[in-house]
Amino acid sequence: MTRPGATGRLARYGLGVSAGPAPVGLVGPDGLGLWDAAAQEPADPGAAEILVALSRSADPDLALRQLHRLAAAGRRAGAGGRERLLAALRDDAGLRRRLIAVLGASSALGDHLVANPGDWRAVESGPDELTPTADGALAGDLTAVPGLRRAYRRSLLRIAAADLTGGRRLEQTMAALSALADATLRAAYDVAVGELPTPAPPALAVVAMGKCGGNELNYVSDVDVIFVARSDADLTPATTVAARLIEICGQVAWQVDAALRPEGSRGPLVRTLASHAAYYRRWARTWEFQALLKARPAAGDLDLAGEWIEQLQPLVWTAAERPEAVEDVRAMRRRIIENVPPRELPREIKRGPGGLRDIEFAVQLLQLVHGRADESLREPGTLAALRALVAGGYVGRQDGEALVRGYRFLRSVEHRLQLQRLHRTHLVPQDPAALRWLAQSLGYSALPGREAVEAFRADWVAHAAEVRRLHAKLLYRPLLEAVARVPANQLRLSSTQARRRLELLGFAAPAGALKHIEALTGGVSRTAAIQRTLLPVLLAEFADAPEPDRGLLAYRQVSEKLGSTPWYLRLLRDEGPVALRLARLLGLSRYVTDLLTRDPEALRLLADDAELTPRPVAALTDGFIAAAARHLEGEPDPGAAIRAVRAQRRRELFRIACADALSTAGTLAPAAPIDVFAVGDALSAVTDATLAAALRVATVDAGAARAMPGLRFAVIGMGRLGGYEMSYPSDADVLFVYEPPPGVAEDAASGVAHAIAERLRTLLGMPAPDPPLGVDADLRPEGRQGPLVRSLAAYRAYYARWSRVWESQALLRARHVCGDADLGAEFLALADRVRYPAGGPGREQIVEIRRIKARVDAERLPRSADRAMHTKLGQGGLADVEWTVQLLQLRHGHRLPGLRTTRTLEALAAARAAGLVDRADAAALADGWTLASRVRNALTLVRGRPLDQLPRHGQELAGVVLLLDGPEAHLPSRTGGPRRWPRPGEAAVEGPGEFVDLYLRTARRCRAAIERVFYE
Structure with a gap:
C-alpha cells in the first residue's frame, strides 16, 4: 500500500x-x-x-x-x-x-x-527491421490457423509499437499493415491449397481492392478482394480455395470482403478472366470502375492478377466519359452520408461530412477524369494520387496540403480508435475518459488554460470543416464535367492531330490557333500543365461561338496579361464555373472582351453568382463618390478623381454585361438571371452613380464652393436614362438646372453653374482607357441653340411662354438623377404641369407629334439602313413603340395617374388596364419593344460597338442568336412562352434564319398595332 x-x-x-x-x-x-x-x-x-x-x-x-x-x-x-x-x-x-x-x-x-x-x-528490435513488404511480414508456424493467428498478432504488435513511438510515419504504417494483409492472404491461400485433395492447385488470383489495394490499410478493416480464375476448368477448385481463404482469414485476423466483385454478393465468388472482361465491358457501373483504381495483385497467381488488371485498365480510363459518370460518383457519396445513422453523423470520421470518404471521393473523381490522359495520376493510394494531382496542377498546392493534413489527422484518429480494442470503429467516443485517452494517444497534452481534449476537438473541427469545403470545391467543380465530356484521345494530341481537330471544331485559321495553344501550353511549368487541362474544354466552348479564332486569341491575351499572377489559373481551375463562363464571354462578346483586357482583375467577378447581380444605385453612388473623394482631399486632383470614377463604371459595366451574356447559358447563369428590364435598370443605376460622382468632381474642379457658396445644382435625367431603359451604347440625356443662393442674381450664378456642367461633360467624355460616357443636353429648351444650364425660374418662364409639344413629350421621361434633391423635386413639379397639361394636348398638337414622327422616320434613318431590321428607327422598332406610348401619356396622363411613369412598358400596361389599348395590341407593342431592346443590347455585346441594324446573315447575327439562346431568353413565340434557338450542329443554318423571320414577324405585328393606336 x-x-x-x-x-x-x-x-x-x-x-x-x-x-x-x-x-x-x-x-x-x-x-x-x-x-x-x-x-x-x-x-x-x-x-x-x-x-x-x-x-x-x-x-x-x-x-x-x-x-x-x-x-x-x-x-x-x-x-x-x-x-x-x-x-x-x-x-x-x-x-x-x-x-x-x-x-x-x-x-x-x-x-x-x-x-x-x-x-x-x-x-x-527497432522499426528499421520492420519491412513493409509481404515477404517476411509473418514469421512462425504458418501451416495452421493457430500458428498463423499468433504470427499475425506478433507482426501487428511490432507495427503498432513503431507507430505509437514515431518509428513509422502514417504512410509507412499503412503500407506495413497492407503488407501484413498480403502476407496473411498468401499464407491463408497456401493453407487452403494444401487442403485440396488434388496436388495441382487451380490458377486463382487474389486481387487486393479498397484500402488494402491502395496500400493504406488500417488496423481493423475488412480486406476487400476479387477472385479471378484462369479458365472454366479452374472454377470449382478455385471457388473452394477462395471460400476456405475467407474462412481462415476471418479466424486469424479480419473478414475478407468479396462484395466488390461483379454483381456483388449475388454474383459468383470466382469468375474467369474472360467473364470479368465481358462484365466490365457491358454491365459495370461507374462505382465499379472507381473501385478498380486501387486494384493490385495480392496473393495466389500474381501473374494472372496482373493480366486481369491490364485487361481492365483501358475501361477504367474511359469510364469518366460516360454522360452520367461524374454525377454517379457524386450521388454515391451522397448515399453514403444518407446511410449513416443521424445520431452518429457528427462523430463519424470516415463516412460523415468532412471525413475520409470526402477526401477519397474527390481524389478518385479527379483521377477518373484527368487520369485518362495523364498516367502520372494512376496511383492506387490516396496520398500518392493527391500528390500527383498537385504536381500536375489539377489541385492547388494549398488545397492539396490541406487535404493531406486532413487525411493524416483523420487516419491517425481512426488508427488509435481501432488499436485500443482491435475493434472496427470510425466513431469518436462521447465518454470523457475515452476522449481523454484518444487525445493523449494522439500526442495531445494539457496546457495552461486548455485541456488535451479541447485541443484535439479544435483540430478535429478545423480539419473536418476544411475537408468538407475542399470536397465540395473539387467534387462539384463544373470544369470536371466539361473535361469528362472531352474524349480521352482529344486531351493529348500531336501537332498534326491538333490541327485537324481545330479544323473540325470550326477554327478558320487552325495554324494560328495552334500557335496560340503552343504558346499557352509549351514547357514543363505548372502554368503550362494547368493550361493543358483547361484548353481542351475551352476549345470546345470557343467552337460553339461564331468566331472560335477570336475567342482563343482573346483568351491568350488575357492569359498573357494575368499569367504571372498567382490567382489567375487557380481561379479558372478551382472556382466554380469561371473557366466555362470566361470561354463563353470571350467567344461571343467583344464588348466584354474589351472591358476585360482593360481590367483583367475583373475576372474574379465570374467566380461568384452574387457578384453577377447588379448593385443598387445607392450602394453604387456611395462607392463611386468615395472613390472620387480619395483624390479630392488635401490637394485636390480632379483628373485622378474622375479616372477612379470611370474605372468603377468600367467594372460595373463588366458586371452587367457578364450577367446579361451568361443569363441565357443554362447552368452558367447567375442565381438571378437578368432580363432586358433589369439590364436597363442596372445601366441606368450605373449612369446615375457616375453622374453623381462626376458632379462632385466637377464642382471641385470648377471651384464652385469658393466662387458661389450656397449654389444649388441638379441633374435631371431624360430620354432612356430618365426611363431606366439605358442600353449599352446609350448616352446620358440630361438637363442641368441651378438655383442661385439667396440674394444673388441669376446672371452672377449662371457662369459658375455653366462651368460645373461643362466640366462634368468634359471629364466624362475625355479620352481614357475606360469607356467614355457621353452627356447629351440637346433636349433642353431651344436645343443646341439654348443655354446649357438654366435656373429654375428660367425654365418656368420658358415653358410658360415658349414650350412646344415635343418638349412636353421629352419631359415625360424627366426624373431627378443627382445633385440637390429639393431642387430636383421642384423641377419635376414644374415638369408635371408641362407634360400632363389639364385637358391634354389639342388636336393641332397631336397632329404636330405625328408630323414630327413622320419626319424622324424619313430623315434620321441612315440611307443604307434596312428599315425592316433597324431596332431603333425601323418599323416596329423602339422609337415606334415609345412615340406611341408617349402620345397616350400626353393625351391621358392628366386624368390617369398610372400613366405618369417614365418607363415605357409600365405606361403601356397602365394604358391597357385603362382600356386605351386592347390586349392584343398591347401585347404586340410590348413584344416588339422587348425584342428590339434585347437585340440592340446583344448587337453591342457581340460587336463591341453600338449597332442598331440587325444583319440578315453572318457571324454577328449568329452571335446575337447565341446570346439570346437558352431557357431564360424569353423571346416571343406563337405560344407566348420562352423559346430556344438551336446551337451550331442542331440547326446550323435554320437557327439564325428562323430568328430573322421571328424578328420580322414580331416587328410587323408591332407596326400594325402602332398604326391602330398612334394614328387612330
Missing part, C-alpha cells in the same frame, strides 16, 4: 487518475517493485525510467495494469520470465518505450501479450 501523500507524487507520472490512490501492481508482494513506499519515490533509477515511460503512454494506469498482468504471466510461465521482462525494461530504452506505449494504447494487444508472455520480445 502507498502511504498518504504518495498519491500526489505518483500523479506526476499520470498514475492514479483512473485507478484510485493506489495503482494496482505498483507496490506490494505481487507488484512490480517500482515504488519505494517508505521514501515515496521510485525504487531505483531503472524504475524511475519505467515510470516516466508509463507517464508518456496514452493511459498510464492501463499500461501499468497490463504490465503487471504481463509480469504475472511471465512468473507463471516460469524460467524467470518476470525477471527477464523487468530487467529488459530497465536496461533497454527502446524496448521500454515501445512496449509500454503498446500497453497504454491497446488493451487487445495487452491481452495477447498476457496470453503469450514471450511475445514481448517481438518489440525488442
Whole structure:
C-alpha cells in the first residue's frame, strides 16, 4: 500500500487518475517493485525510467495494469520470465518505450501479450527491421490457423509499437499493415491449397481492392478482394480455395470482403478472366470502375492478377466519359452520408461530412477524369494520387496540403480508435475518459488554460470543416464535367492531330490557333500543365461561338496579361464555373472582351453568382463618390478623381454585361438571371452613380464652393436614362438646372453653374482607357441653340411662354438623377404641369407629334439602313413603340395617374388596364419593344460597338442568336412562352434564319398595332 501523500507524487507520472490512490501492481508482494513506499519515490533509477515511460503512454494506469498482468504471466510461465521482462525494461530504452506505449494504447494487444508472455520480445528490435513488404511480414508456424493467428498478432504488435513511438510515419504504417494483409492472404491461400485433395492447385488470383489495394490499410478493416480464375476448368477448385481463404482469414485476423466483385454478393465468388472482361465491358457501373483504381495483385497467381488488371485498365480510363459518370460518383457519396445513422453523423470520421470518404471521393473523381490522359495520376493510394494531382496542377498546392493534413489527422484518429480494442470503429467516443485517452494517444497534452481534449476537438473541427469545403470545391467543380465530356484521345494530341481537330471544331485559321495553344501550353511549368487541362474544354466552348479564332486569341491575351499572377489559373481551375463562363464571354462578346483586357482583375467577378447581380444605385453612388473623394482631399486632383470614377463604371459595366451574356447559358447563369428590364435598370443605376460622382468632381474642379457658396445644382435625367431603359451604347440625356443662393442674381450664378456642367461633360467624355460616357443636353429648351444650364425660374418662364409639344413629350421621361434633391423635386413639379397639361394636348398638337414622327422616320434613318431590321428607327422598332406610348401619356396622363411613369412598358400596361389599348395590341407593342431592346443590347455585346441594324446573315447575327439562346431568353413565340434557338450542329443554318423571320414577324405585328393606336 502507498502511504498518504504518495498519491500526489505518483500523479506526476499520470498514475492514479483512473485507478484510485493506489495503482494496482505498483507496490506490494505481487507488484512490480517500482515504488519505494517508505521514501515515496521510485525504487531505483531503472524504475524511475519505467515510470516516466508509463507517464508518456496514452493511459498510464492501463499500461501499468497490463504490465503487471504481463509480469504475472511471465512468473507463471516460469524460467524467470518476470525477471527477464523487468530487467529488459530497465536496461533497454527502446524496448521500454515501445512496449509500454503498446500497453497504454491497446488493451487487445495487452491481452495477447498476457496470453503469450514471450511475445514481448517481438518489440525488442527497432522499426528499421520492420519491412513493409509481404515477404517476411509473418514469421512462425504458418501451416495452421493457430500458428498463423499468433504470427499475425506478433507482426501487428511490432507495427503498432513503431507507430505509437514515431518509428513509422502514417504512410509507412499503412503500407506495413497492407503488407501484413498480403502476407496473411498468401499464407491463408497456401493453407487452403494444401487442403485440396488434388496436388495441382487451380490458377486463382487474389486481387487486393479498397484500402488494402491502395496500400493504406488500417488496423481493423475488412480486406476487400476479387477472385479471378484462369479458365472454366479452374472454377470449382478455385471457388473452394477462395471460400476456405475467407474462412481462415476471418479466424486469424479480419473478414475478407468479396462484395466488390461483379454483381456483388449475388454474383459468383470466382469468375474467369474472360467473364470479368465481358462484365466490365457491358454491365459495370461507374462505382465499379472507381473501385478498380486501387486494384493490385495480392496473393495466389500474381501473374494472372496482373493480366486481369491490364485487361481492365483501358475501361477504367474511359469510364469518366460516360454522360452520367461524374454525377454517379457524386450521388454515391451522397448515399453514403444518407446511410449513416443521424445520431452518429457528427462523430463519424470516415463516412460523415468532412471525413475520409470526402477526401477519397474527390481524389478518385479527379483521377477518373484527368487520369485518362495523364498516367502520372494512376496511383492506387490516396496520398500518392493527391500528390500527383498537385504536381500536375489539377489541385492547388494549398488545397492539396490541406487535404493531406486532413487525411493524416483523420487516419491517425481512426488508427488509435481501432488499436485500443482491435475493434472496427470510425466513431469518436462521447465518454470523457475515452476522449481523454484518444487525445493523449494522439500526442495531445494539457496546457495552461486548455485541456488535451479541447485541443484535439479544435483540430478535429478545423480539419473536418476544411475537408468538407475542399470536397465540395473539387467534387462539384463544373470544369470536371466539361473535361469528362472531352474524349480521352482529344486531351493529348500531336501537332498534326491538333490541327485537324481545330479544323473540325470550326477554327478558320487552325495554324494560328495552334500557335496560340503552343504558346499557352509549351514547357514543363505548372502554368503550362494547368493550361493543358483547361484548353481542351475551352476549345470546345470557343467552337460553339461564331468566331472560335477570336475567342482563343482573346483568351491568350488575357492569359498573357494575368499569367504571372498567382490567382489567375487557380481561379479558372478551382472556382466554380469561371473557366466555362470566361470561354463563353470571350467567344461571343467583344464588348466584354474589351472591358476585360482593360481590367483583367475583373475576372474574379465570374467566380461568384452574387457578384453577377447588379448593385443598387445607392450602394453604387456611395462607392463611386468615395472613390472620387480619395483624390479630392488635401490637394485636390480632379483628373485622378474622375479616372477612379470611370474605372468603377468600367467594372460595373463588366458586371452587367457578364450577367446579361451568361443569363441565357443554362447552368452558367447567375442565381438571378437578368432580363432586358433589369439590364436597363442596372445601366441606368450605373449612369446615375457616375453622374453623381462626376458632379462632385466637377464642382471641385470648377471651384464652385469658393466662387458661389450656397449654389444649388441638379441633374435631371431624360430620354432612356430618365426611363431606366439605358442600353449599352446609350448616352446620358440630361438637363442641368441651378438655383442661385439667396440674394444673388441669376446672371452672377449662371457662369459658375455653366462651368460645373461643362466640366462634368468634359471629364466624362475625355479620352481614357475606360469607356467614355457621353452627356447629351440637346433636349433642353431651344436645343443646341439654348443655354446649357438654366435656373429654375428660367425654365418656368420658358415653358410658360415658349414650350412646344415635343418638349412636353421629352419631359415625360424627366426624373431627378443627382445633385440637390429639393431642387430636383421642384423641377419635376414644374415638369408635371408641362407634360400632363389639364385637358391634354389639342388636336393641332397631336397632329404636330405625328408630323414630327413622320419626319424622324424619313430623315434620321441612315440611307443604307434596312428599315425592316433597324431596332431603333425601323418599323416596329423602339422609337415606334415609345412615340406611341408617349402620345397616350400626353393625351391621358392628366386624368390617369398610372400613366405618369417614365418607363415605357409600365405606361403601356397602365394604358391597357385603362382600356386605351386592347390586349392584343398591347401585347404586340410590348413584344416588339422587348425584342428590339434585347437585340440592340446583344448587337453591342457581340460587336463591341453600338449597332442598331440587325444583319440578315453572318457571324454577328449568329452571335446575337447565341446570346439570346437558352431557357431564360424569353423571346416571343406563337405560344407566348420562352423559346430556344438551336446551337451550331442542331440547326446550323435554320437557327439564325428562323430568328430573322421571328424578328420580322414580331416587328410587323408591332407596326400594325402602332398604326391602330398612334394614328387612330
